[in-house]
Amino acid sequence: MKKLLFHFDTDPIASVFDTVVAYDGGADQLTQLAGVTPENCHPLVEGAIYTRAPKDKKNTALFIGGSDLAAGQELLAAVQKIFFQKFRVSVMLDSNGCNTTAAAGVALITRNVDVAGKTAVVLAGTGPVGQRAAVMLAMMGANVRLTSRQLDRSKQSCQLMKEKFDVDLEPMVASDDDSIAAALDGAHIVFGAGKTGIQLLRADHWQQHPTLEVLADVNTAPPLGFEGIDMMDNNTDRFGKKIFGGIGIGALKLRLHRACIGQLFKSNDQVLDAKQVFEIAQGLD
Numbered sequence: 001m002k003k004l005l006f007h008f009d010t011d012p013i014a015s016v017f018d019t020v021v022a023y024d025g026g027a028d029q030l031t032q033l034a035g036v037t038p039e040n041c042h043p044l045v046e047g048a049i050y051t052r053a054p055k056d057k058k059n060t061a062l063f064i065g066g067s068d069l070a071a072g073q074e075l076l077a078a079v080q081k082i083f084f085q086k087f088r089v090s091v092m093l094d095s096n097g098c099n100t101t102a103a104a105g106v107a108l109i110t111r112n113v114d115v116a117g118k119t120a121v122v123l124a125g126t127g128p129v130g131q132r133a134a135v136m137l138a139m140m141g142a143n144v145r146l147t148s149r150q151l152d153r154s155k156q157s158c159q160l161m162k163e164k165f166d167v168d169l170e171p172m173v174a175s176d177d178d179s180i181a182a183a184l185d186g187a188h189i190v191f192g193a194g195k196t197g198i199q200l201l202r203a204d205h206w207q208q209h210p211t212l213e214v215l216a217d218v219n220t221a222p223p224l225g226f227e228g229i230d231m232m233d234n235n236t237d238r239f240g241k242k243i244f245g246g247i248g249i250g251a252l253k254l255r256l257h258r259a260c261i262g263q264l265f266k267s268n269d270q271v272l273d274a275k276q277v278f279e280i281a282q283g284l285d
């Protein structure tokens with residue numbers, strides 16, 4: 001029986017990246033639907049849950065993508081409300097690669113450092129990737145600071161993640177030398193999650209920092225998030241600190257994304273969000 005993946009994208013045009021990974025992850029047929037909302041998803045979900053016998057439903061799955069994580073979360077909630085009893089299929093949320101990118105970065109960090117009880121700073125953490133990285137670091141026992149250029153935005157992200165995952169994150173501002181120094185004060189781990197091509201730290205912010213042990217930056221377009229690193233860095237020692245760059249993380253992100261697609265077709269009752277995607281990441285080499 002063919003493995004059918006239905007990609008619900010919250011954007012007006014569906015993602016090419018997610019198309020390629022869907023096939024590489026094991027889907028036999030991908031159907032992309034753009035502009036999917038909680039209001040218009042009902043018949044689409046019904047088409048997925050009513051069409052195959054119970055033992056065959058695992059061969060139908062849903063993937064929720066798009067650039068807007070809040071819209072993706074609302075769509076996931078709406079989809080789950082339509083499921084009942086055994087009338088359900090597995091579904092994965094990965095708006096803007098939020099879960100797979102964050103999970104790859106945090107898995108690489110936690111393979112090399114025990115983060116429990118340590119202080120982690122997610123810089124520019126208000127985007128999809130940063131919010132999920134903060135959640136995963138907190139789930140691993142780190143004390144997490146989530147920064148923004150505006151305190152209101154970081155407070156809002158921390159509140160959203162509290163509501164969704166019951167994690168306590170500390171909102172902070174990082175917008176100039178003084179606030180960056182305050183955000184990094186006593187910190188051990190920094191996760192850079194800024195918009196593509198935005199430098200978040202100059203070399204002098206981190207290279208001689210007395211407590212920082214690990215820095216991970218997911219940005220893959222120059223200028224990189226941290227001055228003085230290389231996007232290929234993968235547990236590279238620089239100034240006595242372990243460095244992970246965007247491609248170093250991206251290689252695991254791609255393997256993880258494929259593994260998650262494969263996982264969807266193993267049963268019809270899975271919901272792959274931050275926690276589940278991070279668990280799959282921890283199981284990869």
Ligand SMILES: NC(=O)c1ccc[n+]([C@@H]2O[C@H](COP(=O)([O-])OP(=O)(O)OC[C@H]3O[C@@H](n4cnc5c(N)ncnc54)[C@H](OP(=O)(O)O)[C@@H]3O)[C@@H](O)[C@H]2O)c1
Pocket residue numbers: 096097101124125126127128129130147148149150153154193194195196197198218219220221246247249250251253
């Ligand atoms: N390596 C990989 O495999 C991979 C995969 C997917 C994504 N990515 C990368 O992951 C990163 C995060 O993606 P995302 O979608 O979560 O990011 P995003 O939403 O585009 O941006 C994240 C945050 O960056 C901050 N920001 C925007 N403009 C800024 C500026 N001029 N100066 C300082 N901060 C600024 C904003 O925070 P505030 O407005 O709150 O300050 C924003 O919420 C991107 O660099 C993306 O390319 C990497």
